[in-house]
Amino acid sequence: MLKHFQKCIALLLLTACTYATAAVSVVDDAGKQVSLPSPAKRIISLAPHITELLFAAGAGPYVVGVSQYSDFPAQARALPMVGGSNAFDIEKIISLKPDLAVVWRSGNSAERVAKLRSAGIAIFESEPRDFANIATNLEKLSRLSGTEQTGYAAADEFRKKLKELKLKYQHQPPVRVFYQIWRSPIMTLNGKHMVSEALRVCGGENVFGWLPSLAPTIGAEAVLEANPEVIIAANGGKIDMLSFWRRFPQLDAVRRDNLFTVDADWMNRAGPRILNGTELICSQLVQARKKRASVSQVNP
Known part of the structure; x- marks a missing residue:
């Protein structure tokens, strides 16, 4: 009886730890905390550079909608388009039931982004201003999508290649x-x-x-x-x-x-x-x- 009770407690603790570690949280390029109860499995990309970052970070299978001109990698061309960067279709985005929208801080309409927030959609604002920030975006987006192994490897490869170019030229x-x-x-x-x-x-x-x-x-x-x-x-x-x-x-x-x-x-x-x-x-x-x-x- 005691052993059975101990097993139950251990199972409960394991389950609790699993749920605790399932939550993910990062700080985006606007300095805002982005927290999800679990890694995102339905993601909207609202700029071509974001689409490229998401796929490079291993989150491509979870992207369910992209903005106009998101033509790389080739797989992105087959995804539903939700409009241009500054005039995206809010109703279409909501209909795709995303648990995360990655937006372009300086390129997307602030008013429309606010409407996405008010609809209960988690927002990550991406605005890489230098090479270092590209690498950190890869890492953060992979954490939000649960693809850290791919995203961190891509960031390391980016930093390695950049270092080699600097040393050479x-x-x-x-x-x-x-x-x-x-x-x-x-x-x-x-x-x-x-x-x-x-x-x-x-x-x-x-x-x-x-x-x-x-x-x-x-x-x-x-x-x-x-x-x-x-x-x-x-x-x-x-x-x-x-x-x-x-x-x-x-x-x-x-x-x-x-x-x-x-x-x-x-x-x-x-x-x-x-x-x-x-x-x-x-x-x-x-x-x-x-x-x-x-x-x-x-x-x-």
Whole structure:
């Protein structure tokens, strides 16, 4: 009888511990505590970078709805779309019965996000502003979805690759870079954007890093005055942003044929693929340094 009683107590304690450990809690990028009674099994993603983060963190099987342009990985294209980042369909989201919505803090409508909260949906606000924050997002999202083994491994791999890139390129001779995100008007990114962090990893210097606006509009005259050694265009489709600059042979970037492109999705989405873009940029700056050496030999 006593042994039976002891077994019952032990079973009750084990059950209680199991329920206690099932609850998950993290702090999101807005500094808010996000707590769930158990890992989320029905998740809504409200930005393309969030979709990529969730899949990389191992939570892909639990994503039941995504925002427009969530086209990577390929599996995401088959998921129900709940509208654009700033005009998502609240009723459709509620009908999918999510236990977690991961929102883009600066890209989603604050009013609509508030309505999701009022509907009782747990919210995680994602806003990676640097490479370190991408890794922590992977870890936090994996904790919320119960896929820590995959998410923490992905974060470790991201940090490892970043460290390798820094060791290889960061202390190379600096290269002055103009990074263009739009053609008309001409737009770039300042030093606070994650793209500038990628440039720094490669030993590049953003010639417009000093501008106060995150995505400033500039004139062709400003580029001519800055005279970058390299121009990199974020290629998001069929728009050719580089042909315009070929009419200015006085630019070092044109004279040395240092006109490059990089996949805009790699660089604009704060997900693991940003290191693919960073690695490509690093290789482009290596080419520019080699051409610089050739010019020095011709003109001692």
